[in-house]
Amino acid sequence: MTATPTQPYTPFVPCAQQTSRPRAGSRPAGARRAARDLLALVLLPLPLLALTLPAAFAGGGTRRWFGGRSESVRAEAQAAKDEAAAAFYELDTAQRDLRISIETIRAVDDTPAARRAVSDFEDLGRRIDEASHTYITAVDAHDLDRDDLEASVAAQARTELTRAKGDLDRVRQELDRFERGLGPLLDKAETRLARLAPAVERARQSLLAASNALDAVRGTRLRADDLAARLAALAPELTMLNQGAGQHGVAETLERADRVARDAEAVRVEAERLPERAAEIDHRLVSLRTRAQALTTRSEQVDPVLSELRRRFTAACWQDLQHVPDQAAETVRQAEAKLAEARTARDAQRWADALSLLTTVRALLNTTDEAVSAAGDRLRQLNAVSKDPQQEIERTRFAIRDAQRLAMAGRNTPDPRHARPLDDSVARLDRAIGTLEGRHPDYWHFLTELEAVRGTVARVVSQIRDDRGGAA
Template identity: 80%
Template sequence: MTATHTRPEAKASAGSAVRDVLVLMLLPVPLVVAALPAAFAGGGTRRWFGGRGENQRADAQAAKDAAAAAFYELDTAQRDLQISIETITAVDSSPRARKAVEDFAALGRRIDDVSHIYITAVDAHDLDRDDLEPSAAAGARTQLTRAKDELVRVKGELDRYAHGLGTLLSSAETQLARLAPAVERARQALLAASDALDAVRASGLRADDLAARLAALAPELTKLNQGAGRHGVAETLQRADQVLRDAEAVRAEADRLPERAAEIDRRLVSLRTRAQALTTRAGQVEPVLSELRRRFSAACWQDLQPVPEQAADNVGQAEEKLTEAAAARSEQRWADATSRLSTVRALLNATDEAVSAAGDRLQRLDAVAKNPQAEIDRTRFAIRDAQRLAMAGRHTPDPRHARPLDDAVARLERAITGLDGRHPDYWHFLTETEAVRQTANRVVSAIREELGGGA
């Protein structure tokens, strides 16, 4: 009897108990003895079977609790792992990541199966029923224990699968951790580029090309603001990095633009002055050529004949490009101005070399004509120096070194012989001695490299 029974019910129960006792008194003795436990069970509708029966009910309830705990652990693990899978799929589309998603889906189906077994077992048995038979309690315990074992088994599979996700998940989490800072850096870079452009314009420079490049980044900023949910984490990270680089390039160029303009102005003045100076120097080439023609054989100066005309032509082209560069500077076409100035510099360099070559030629020919022996001694010294190094620590030189040095000696002797005659070709002599010295220097360099490698 429970404390919740009302008084009328208690009375009815007492009356029923009295009737049961009267009936039992009329039964044969064996039957009376057999029925006594039921008659004095305390009344009510519940069939109390005590002892072993209550143990069966308790065991079944324990099995139910254990199954519920296993179900809860499996469900929690699956939910946690679902978050990990969503993290990976948001970042990684590699074959390995796709395989992980497929494996998780297969695990999900097995989890659904064992969950169904558990729920079916729970629904099939009401362990709180007053009239629960011991056999029913034992069956419930068996079925619930089996369901718990299946839940634990699949939980083990899920744990092993989760352990295998370590590298994928770590990489995905790293990328996600980079996402917000990367997008913010890109936004700040765009803001800095815009501010730098405003400052340049305030100084009177238009910077139209930089403004166009900055405007082209606006659609990319829109996509960044739309977020990784729409465009994916990997694509958003890549876009943020690209926007950052492009915006920083615009800002850097904007910061340099005032100095760039000043540098172009300086180069315009400098190159114009240099062109004027080269025009004067080019006018001095013809007297040099006349001296060469008068004193030396044709072989010594024929290659210099075109220099005056080439110099005048180069200076004329340079002056045209200077005019174009000045116009580009005025219109703030910085790239065009820089390109024209580079062309001017190349033309003037070529002219400078040609004009200088004529004067240098006359000077060198004068020197060798007065004293060819100085050139001969200089060249022989280079050969002997190489020969000494080739013989260092040897009884005989390495043929790789001896052969080019022997050829160099013969070449020098031929050059010296060529000086005989009424109009020697001093320029050929000078080019030959220079070639001989270069051969000796190459042998020396090779020997030193070998010695250094052996060390």
């Protein structure tokens, strides 16, 4: 838009719309004529000056004043010009203010809605330029300060200026409606802008805290090379943060600031925990070595247990345990080798490698512990059932009867889905009891069968409860 010649404010006008008109801030035509008259009077000879001064001061120059209808039309035209100028200035101010909002949205938001708002503003700007051009043309076409201004020309000027004001008012209304529709987008953009500076500052502070924590750790003779490398990798990110959102965009800068703050915070936490982590690794090294030595001693006791199992029970009761001594010895050897590797990794301050190796050692020792314990547990279970198998039988029968009562609760006949597996469990129990007859019963088969029966009964009970819970 272009300012009216009567206003000192001169807004921007596209080159295509600039017309020949007085520059903003220049003197009106009447003022320029008065200045020229005064200059001429100063330069005139004294007699002529004396003759001219009374007429200049008495009449205000050579301007002729019209009375009646002509002067009334001139005044109406001037009023129309002033009103159009005010409308033009208000529209220009509103457009400039709204452009700031649009640039804010453009910088922050790249959603389809935001791009559509920017495009709509550009279309609206073209309509504003057209209305402004009409106004400027009307202003430049008529000099209302002319002494010989005719009434018909003043009336035409008034008509054109009134029409120009109407165009300016209509496009101003469009601008106001457009501005009201920008509310949600502008609120979102301003919220993100409000987050920008705190987010960048938070990222910087996180980097500083991580650097300080790393320096403190190094003061305890812990190198923390991996943490130092991770922190160094954030240096380019900090450079881009310092370059600002103007170069990289608000959305990208916010995302980068959040990522830098998160990564730097992780480095800080790990750095502060590193002394504790080193002490924990040292403790686990000692603990696992002690456990490996204890398992070595326990594995040596498996052979006497197997010897007793062979002597007192059938082969089916112990043949799956024959590999335990050799397997335990081999597993302990593997665990000790991994412990040595973990110690080397810890001395080199390769903390992740040390922890991984210690996890492997723990798994190996757990496996060995279970195998060694299995032999002793087997002997105790077989001793117990060989002396009194009735205890296991009663335990299993109680589980079956309890499930049968639950299946019949609130029913005249049980659901076949529940009754059939329970009936099969009764038959299976009876067959297992039958295996105890004879000179050398297979007690281990007896125990495993009864355990399987109890497992089947437990599943039926769970199914009954689930069905009734769903029905409820």
